Amino acid sequence: xxxxxxxxxxxxxxxxxxxxxxxxxxxxxxxxxxxxxxxxxxxxxxxxxxxxxxxxxxxxxxxxxxxxxxxxxxxxxxxxxxxxxxxxxxxxxxxxxxxxxxxxxxxxxxxxxxxxxxxxxxxxxxxxxxxxxxxxxxxxxxxxxxxxxxxxxxxxxxxxxxxxxxxxxxxxxxxxxxxxxxxxxxxxxxxxxxxxxxxxxxxxxxxxxxxxxxxxxxxxxxxxxxxxxxxxxxxxxxxxxxxxxxxxxxxxxxxxxxxxxxxxxxxxxxxxxxxxxxxxxxxxxxxxxxxxxxxxxxxxxxxxxxxxxxxxxxxxxxxxxxxxxxxxxxxxxxxxxxxxxxxxxxxxxxxxxxxxxxxxxxxxxxxxxxxxxxxxxxxxxxxxxxxxxxxxxxxxxxxxxxxxxxxxxxxxxxxxxxxxxxxxxxxxxxxxxxxxxxxxxxxxxxxxxxxxxxxxxxxxxxxxxxxxxxxxxxxxxxxxxxxxxxxxxxxxxxxx
Amino acid sequence: xxxxxxxxxxxxxxxxxxxxxxxxxxxxxxxxxxxxxxxxxxxxxxxxxxxxxxxxxxxxxxxxxxxxxxxxxxxxxxxxxxxxxxxxxxxxxxxxxxxxxxxxxxxxxxxxxxxxxxxxx
Numbered sequence: 001x002x003x004x005x006x007x008x009x010x011x012x013x014x015x016x017x018x019x020x021x022x023x024x025x026x027x028x029x030x031x032x033x034x035x036x037x038x039x040x041x042x043x044x045x046x047x048x049x050x051x052x053x054x055x056x057x058x059x060x061x062x063x064x065x066x067x068x069x070x071x072x073x074x075x076x077x078x079x080x081x082x083x084x085x086x087x088x089x090x091x092x093x094x095x096x097x098x099x100x101x102x103x104x105x106x107x108x109x110x111x112x113x114x115x116x117x118x119x120x121x122x123x124x125x126x127x128x129x130x131x132x133x134x135x136x137x138x139x140x141x142x143x144x145x146x147x148x149x150x151x152x153x154x155x156x157x158x159x160x161x162x163x164x165x166x167x168x169x170x171x172x173x174x175x176x177x178x179x180x181x182x183x184x185x186x187x188x189x190x191x192x193x194x195x196x197x198x199x200x201x202x203x204x205x206x207x208x209x210x211x212x213x214x215x216x217x218x219x220x221x222x223x224x225x226x227x228x229x230x231x232x233x234x235x236x237x238x239x240x241x242x243x244x245x246x247x248x249x250x251x252x253x254x255x256x257x258x259x260x261x262x263x264x265x266x267x268x269x270x271x272x273x274x275x276x277x278x279x280x281x282x283x284x285x286x287x288x289x290x291x292x293x294x295x296x297x298x299x300x301x302x303x304x305x306x307x308x309x310x311x312x313x314x315x316x317x318x319x320x321x322x323x324x325x326x327x328x329x330x331x332x333x334x335x336x337x338x339x340x341x342x343x344x345x346x347x348x349x350x351x352x353x354x355x356x357x358x359x360x361x362x363x364x365x366x367x368x369x370x371x372x373x374x375x376x377x378x379x380x381x382x383x384x385x386x387x388x389x390x391x392x393x394x395x396x397x398x399x400x401x402x403x404x405x406x407x408x409x410x411x412x413x414x415x416x417x418x419x420x421x422x423x424x425x426x427x428x429x430x431x432x433x434x435x436x437x438x439x440x441x442x443x444x445x446x447x448x449x450x451x452x453x454x455x456x457x458x459x460x461x462x463x464x465x466x467x468x469x470x471x472x473x474x475x476x477x478x479x480x481x482x483x484x485x486x487x488x489x490x491x492x493x494x495x496x
Numbered sequence: 497x498x499x500x501x502x503x504x505x506x507x508x509x510x511x512x513x514x515x516x517x518x519x520x521x522x523x524x525x526x527x528x529x530x531x532x533x534x535x536x537x538x539x540x541x542x543x544x545x546x547x548x549x550x551x552x553x554x555x556x557x558x559x560x561x562x563x564x565x566x567x568x569x570x571x572x573x574x575x576x577x578x579x580x581x582x583x584x585x586x587x588x589x590x591x592x593x594x595x596x597x598x599x600x601x602x603x604x605x606x607x608x609x610x611x612x613x614x615x616x617x
Contacts, residue, residue: 011589030603037610195500216498 036119109458128154171250186230253360354468
């Protein structure tokens with residue numbers, strides 16, 4: 001036995017400034033819980049919503065400060081290269097914060113109506129957002145996994161929080177079991193990546209793979225396959241999408257919006273960082289698999305969406321097909337493809353959150369049959385127009401952001417000479433449009449004298465829908481600023 | 497075959513040997529032993545006492561809550577013990593770090609206490 005030496009502990013240098021967005025969110029989550037425990041009566045929804053919005057706004061300002069730093073000094077990384085500060089991480093931080101503020105607003109009326117506990121919901125939402133930011137910024141597979149778990153555990157509980165509805169509990173259990181299963185795949189992939197490259201740090205993996213030619217790369221191939229399976233589950237790409245319709249249907253509508261937008265965006269952030277940035281030198285190996293996944297996802301998503309009769313299930317399958325478009329962009333394995341994917345995720349997030357804001361206002365969550373929307377165009381014309389714009393944007397109609405997004409994705413596919421995949425995406429866009437038009441038809445084409453539905457409306461929902469519709473149209477008309485933002489946000493791996 | 501896979505082969509052979517050995521012993525015992533079942537012999541073994549009641553007993557949900565709180569502080573201890581043995585080395589940085597960690601966990605306990613979880617109704 002050698003004697004224990006007393007060596008001074010030198011931790012890695014930490015750039016606290018770069019960690020501030022998550023720290024603010026976690027601090028706000030703890031503050032909300034503390035106040036709800038101390039307050040003599042139930043903490044009000046107004047307090048929790050305002051706290052969440054303030055936290056999101058402060059983090060947003062910090063993220064903008066970081067953005068100007070990155071512009072001036074270039075990308076960097078912190079905590080022994082485990083945490084990246086580049087355009088990519090800030091792009092997703094901004095996206096996640098917008099999603100957080102939107103979800104907080106659209107849950108405001110919902111929580112009161114359904115008598116759910118606001119402090120717990122908002123604390124979980126804030127933790128979940130912090131996890132998503134960690135996941136999008138992580139330069140290390142283990143840190144990325146921690147972020148993923150923080151994101152998912154919050155969502156499991158938020159789904160189950162609607163405790164009087166057995167469907168909510170059922171979908172929470174479903175998501176939990178399958179989520180744990182897919183996490184195991186991801187962890188196994190991380191372990192094999194470590195076995196193949198000797199590191200879990202993406203910066204090291206990148207430089208190792210650039211320098212070394214494998215004699216036999218079965219281990220690395222198995223690692224990539226397992227990572228891809230784990231992340232495909234999280235972004236609900238076929239054939240790993242089976243949980244999505246059931247879980248989206250059972251979950252409370254604001255949580256469904258959060259899952260369909262931010263959980264998916266964070267999953268794609270991890271996918272892009274691992275495959276596009278770290279495994280860049282092996283894109284010959286992974287790009288065809290991603291392409292095959294994209295084709296399957298597009299076809300299954302758009303065809304199955306037509307067969308549904310429940311709005312939430314339709315939107316679930318439509319979110320599967322949107323994952324397919326992003327995968328098409330990832331498949332091209334180029335900077336153009338990656339910025340197309342980022343642009344798509346940004347515009348898609350706003351569209352889907354706006355849609356679920358309306359779905360959440362349309363009454364109790366047990367079932368959302370298409371018939372509930374018949375005549376909405378007559379009883380509430382403004383809401384119906386808003387919903388129409390958001391649905392047409394998802395279908396990819398020109399003058400909306402959805403058109404620019406789809407155009408960029410297909411252009412990236414054509415540029416990488418994957419004409420087949422580009423063709424499939426165009427055909428499935430047409431098939432998908434049928435499903436969106438079905439909802440629009442239901443809202444406007446009604447028999448004479450039929451009374452339309454009366455949604456339970458709260459002014460915060462109007463803010464969300466107005467913002468989403470405005471953003472969708474503005475980006476559809478003048479997309480240049482977002483295209484440039486996405487172009488500057490291609491992930492870079494730097495040693496820190 | 498690579499070195500890595502060869503070491504897994506050892507594990508595989510060990511596993512096969514273990515299964516074969518246990519299987520062989522159980523099979524031999526099965527062939528050799530006499531079998532004369534009676535009603536008394538076939539009831540569930542509960543430390544020599546005759547079992548009472550059915551096997552679908554309800555358990556209290558509050559045991560579950562206590563178990564969760566126990567796990568919380570059990571895990572806390574797992575982190576604190578190794579930290580405590582090297583406290584001088586980590587210095588002020590480690591002290592602050594652990595203070596934040598304990599503070600967040602205490603906040604959880606405080607929350608549970610205020611929500612009435614600790615009351616035995």
